[in-house]
Amino acid sequence: MAGFLDNFRWPECECIDWGERRNAVASIVAGVLFFTGWWIMIDAAVTYPTQAEMNHAFHTCGVFSTIAFFMINAVSNGQVRGDTYGEGCLGRTEKEVAPGLAVFFQNAFIFFSTLIYKFGRTEDLWG
Template identity: 65%
Template sequence: MAGFLDNFRWPECECIDWSERRNAVASIVAGVLFFTGWWIMIDAAVVYPKPEQLNHAFHTCGVFSTLAFFMINAVSNAQVRGDSYSDGCLGRTGARIWLFIGFMLMFGSLIASMWILFGAYVTQNTNVYPGLAVFFQNALIFFRLWFLSRSLHSAGSAWLKLLLTCDGSGTKDICWHHSPWN
């Protein structure tokens, strides 16, 4: 079941060459997701300023999610593989530990936001919008990280060249059967 989409091909749009603009578009979409998450939370904080409506401690999830976002973005794939980072106190192991802590913070923030949504708002039969704002802030920051990592890191510049010119002819056909995971 692991490789059931290996031979799947998306229909190609011949009007736009995405190979040169892929990273820019992915960065813009990821930035919009991050901005939208914080915008929703700021809106909820302005609309519900009283601690009885939106407890100020609930902002902690978004702060930790943002901190985790910066921690994860600080580590490149080359550092995790050990290609470019050998100095420092722990080298490749330190980069992996840093990345692991960042992912733990990110998932913990997302789970805590769900707990806040259901524990403080849905089960209490109060206005649910502040809880939804906390959840969507963390979910959008999480999906921003997921979207950016799927767009940039899993098909980085070397892998993107491999995927786009897999047969060496210079054609722009995507060949999944030559992926680095096989």
């Protein structure tokens, strides 16, 4: 999926030079969208404070989206494309992808088992 929008170009506008301001504009727009999303949910939580009016589990989606936002932005685009890798200790590998897949699947299975263990059980049987 890396490079999906690499060839996409905004329509050229000669009145604004986006070259040096692209990062600032993207950061401001992303921050406003992030703030707006949380503001809407906080407003709904204040407007409907009880469990009967709004289920508190609805906040889970926003929390996971926020965690995903930070996780996605913690990795540079060059690392995703493989541009930053060279030869050496952490360099590119030709055929040995099994260790990387093992780490990925280990963490994926632990993540899903955590979700199932947390939300798949009922506390009614403990009493």
